[in-house]
Amino acid sequence: MRANVATLRQRYQELNDLISQPDVIKDQDRYRDLAREHRRVEKQLVVGERWESLDNQVNENRDLLKTEKDPDLVEMAREELADLEPQLETAAGEFETALLPHDPNDDRDAILEIRAGTGGDEAALFAEDLLRLYVRYAERQGWKTEFIDATDGTMGGFKEVIYAVRGEGAFGMLRWESGVHRVQRVPATESQGRIHTSAASVAVLPEAEAVDVEMVEADLRIDVYRASGPGGQSVNTTDSAVRITHVPTGLVVQCQDEKSQHKNKAKALQVLRSRLLEKAIAEQEAEIAAERKSQVGTGDRSAKIRTYNYPQSRVTDHRIGLTVHSLDAIMQGELDPVVNAILEYRRNEALAAARGES
16 A cells, blocks of 8 residues: 555656646646546545555554553553554545546536426426426535526426536536436325326436547538527527537437527537437446446436435435435435435445455
8 A cells, every 4th residue: 555655646746747837738638637637646645645644653653562661651652552543444444445446537527417207297397306406416516507408398397407517526426316316295286185206317427528529520410490488589589599410329409598509509519529428438338237236337317216205305215225314405405415325335336346345
């Protein structure tokens, strides 16, 4: 482990030197990648140096016990060891976790897509509730959100809504939210007070950068049309809305939020790149799926991942068997108990795999 600390210290210094070089600063793509690595290595090094410091103190006290004749100093060394050894064990585990292979996509911003599923109008209202949950959670994390596109439900809510979530580690924190979310509650339109079950699907994509996905102009069919819904006179009377079809894959993205056709096109391309990147990642993961034992990992949207039970104020994540009775707080964006439990589960699973445990 000392060799790991030394390696991190050397790499941290190399990155310090690199990100201060004028030619790197001019190359924004390279600078961004190096800055992300710099932040990650710095966090690893802090954990590693804490372990190293504790290990030094433990070894010094153990040496003292072997050589010291003064009974008072020996007793002092024993007391310090009793305090330091548990700290060292904890620090070693934290350092081992910090050294786990890192998915570079975790550092990216995210594209959040929510779609109403089974349940009709109630599903559209639930999709809006989920959107509000994630926007508030993003605010608590200090992230920024940007509306991209939406299709309204007939009685309120959304049939589909797409947002960008921007902030350090946004995708890494949100990625395990992908899947089918189920709600059990009495809809506002239910006169008999019966509990209904509805669902909405959530997809969290790593926001792609232009260099990630090669898109050939000839593969794109771009249609413009008149936007509908609110947005002002110019939105509704000009061909500002944009629909882009990626012909090889059949992926279709549209955007009509902005008054400018150019801005709508840029946003639509942004989402299309992210969907193509997600597709490429999914294909790579499929190749090793047989070797993976993760119960959380794939983010398969056909799988029910969570249930929100309003009568019992209960939220259950089915992937890790977690149940919390604080539904109101979670729907207000206090999602940390669930997100942290899933991330801890993932870390423990990755550690077990690294140690060769079954």
